[in-house]
Amino acid sequence: MKTMMVILLSAMLTDNFVLSKFMGICPFLGVSKKLGSATGMGLAVTFVMICATCVTYPIYHGILVPNGLEYLNTVVFILVIALFVQLVETAMKKTIPSLYKSLGVYLPLITTNCAVLGVTVLNIDNGYTFLQSVVNALGGGLGFMLSLIIFSGVRKKMEYADIPEMFRGVPATLIAASIVSVSFMGFSGLFS
Amino acid sequence: MAENKSLGQEISKGILKENPTLVMLLGMCPTLAVTTQAMNGIGMGLATTFVLLGSNIVISALRKAIPDKVRIPAFIVIIASFVTLIGFLLEGFVPSLYDSLGIYLTLITVNCIIFGRAEMFASKNNVIASACDAIGMGIGFTLALFLMGSVREIIGAGQWLGMNIPFAHDNPMLIFIMPAGGFFTLGMIIAIVNKLKNRKPPAEIKCGSCEKCPMSGGCEKEAEKI
Numbered sequence: 001m002k003t004m005m006v007i008l009l010s011a012m013l014t015d016n017f018v019l020s021k022f023m024g025i026c027p028f029l030g031v032s033k034k035l036g037s038a039t040g041m042g043l044a045v046t047f048v049m050i051c052a053t054c055v056t057y058p059i060y061h062g063i064l065v066p067n068g069l070e071y072l073n074t075v076v077f078i079l080v081i082a083l084f085v086q087l088v089e090t091a092m093k094k095t096i097p098s099l100y101k102s103l104g105v106y107l108p109l110i111t112t113n114c115a116v117l118g119v120t121v122l123n124i125d126n127g128y129t130f131l132q133s134v135v136n137a138l139g140g141g142l143g144f145m146l147s148l149i150i151f152s153g154v155r156k157k158m159e160y161a162d163i164p165e166m167f168r169g170v171p172a173t174l175i176a177a178s179i180v181s182v183s184f185m186g187f188s189g190l191f192s
Numbered sequence: 193m194a195e196n197k198s199l200g201q202e203i204s205k206g207i208l209k210e211n212p213t214l215v216m217l218l219g220m221c222p223t224l225a226v227t228t229q230a231m232n233g234i235g236m237g238l239a240t241t242f243v244l245l246g247s248n249i250v251i252s253a254l255r256k257a258i259p260d261k262v263r264i265p266a267f268i269v270i271i272a273s274f275v276t277l278i279g280f281l282l283e284g285f286v287p288s289l290y291d292s293l294g295i296y297l298t299l300i301t302v303n304c305i306i307f308g309r310a311e312m313f314a315s316k317n318n319v320i321a322s323a324c325d326a327i328g329m330g331i332g333f334t335l336a337l338f339l340m341g342s343v344r345e346i347i348g349a350g351q352w353l354g355m356n357i358p359f360a361h362d363n364p365m366l367i368f369i370m371p372a373g374g375f376f377t378l379g380m381i382i383a384i385v386n387k388l389k390n391r392k393p394p395a396e397i398k399c400g401s402c403e404k405c406p407m408s409g410g411c412e413k414e415a416e417k418i
């Protein structure tokens with residue numbers, strides 16, 4: 001139980017996917033303008049991360065390892081994730097339209113999110129068990145959502161600030177992200 | 193638009209006018225993650241160039257054979273195959289670089305630059321033009337990574353390409369090689385590029401439809417629709 005908590009919290013805070021591993025920067029910069037869309041995107045990423053882990057872990061250990069095909073993991077994982085996201089989107093649209101409206105619209109955007117591929121590969125690299133992998137994916141997803149939500153608040157403030165023209169847009173956003181990242185550095189050493 | 197450009201222009205546009213990282217703002221993740229040292233930046237840039245060149249050539253050669261509906265999965269497979277290939281090559285010949293790039297080597301697969309060029313250029317142009325485009329974009333990406341890596345290594349570690357720099361080495365500002373410094377350096381560099389180009393940010397990315405666009409995850413146009 002203790003290992004699980006450590007994995008969950010370190011994936012969420014100390015090894016935050018966006019702010020310390022630099023995965024999923026594109027949606028972090030693109031979809032963090034409004035609180036609503038930040039929450040939706042965060043939930044969708046968490047959901048896809050957990051599902052992707054549940055799908056790729058058995059494939060890796062059940063199909064690739066026995067056949068000595070470990071080196072194919074990149075090709076197989078990204079294909080499986082892309083297919084799976086497409087499948088979930090279609091299924092959700094048909095069966096639960098209300099959930100699709102709030103969550104499904106983000107699904108096509110995260111097929112090629114590097115955080116999703118990253119979490120599945122990291123689980124394998126770190127030698128986690130199935131349960132640990134799922135917990136790691138949950139922590140990673142929650143950490144992603146947390147940083148997105150915090151950052152959407154920062155960006156709201158920035159909209160009313162008078163920023164020099166050369167810094168407007170992406171440069172100012174990146175510098176703000178750097179300050180948020182400094183605040184997350186406070187968590188480092190929490191589990192050492 | 194691309195047909196009437198000379199091949200030299202195809203190469204040079206990627207280096208300055210349409211620099212993938214600093215002007216088009218694509219491929220942020222590796223730009224921030226591996227540039228703690230200038231050498232890693234060059235390694236990552238060259239690895240990405242290799243994948244970009246391979247995938248652009250194959251995709252443009254197969255552009256008439258790949259049905260439009262399944263083009264995204266087809267592109268993914270082609271790109272991922274080249275990533276696996278470069279992974280093997282680096283592991284065999286430059287193991288130290290392989291270790292320091294780590295997971296970000298795998299993540300070249302989902303680098304928006306490669307998808308973007310496949311979607312915007314290679315699927316519409318012939319093989320030679322696509323190869324030139326890939327070389328130009330690759331050089332532009334490598335240079336941007338080298339610049340980022342140099343700034344961060346000099347300020348953050350007082351070294352450049354592993355050589356100690358007098359004075360700077362005595363009291364390096366460690367924060368520059370930490371994640372926060374990465375965001376800060378990139379923000380500053382893009383701001384300077386904005387100033388030099390005297391252009392109103394953000395850059396408008398010229399693309400067709402947002403529908404099923406592989407880059408839409410980071411595209412503001414798509415994000416605003418939601």
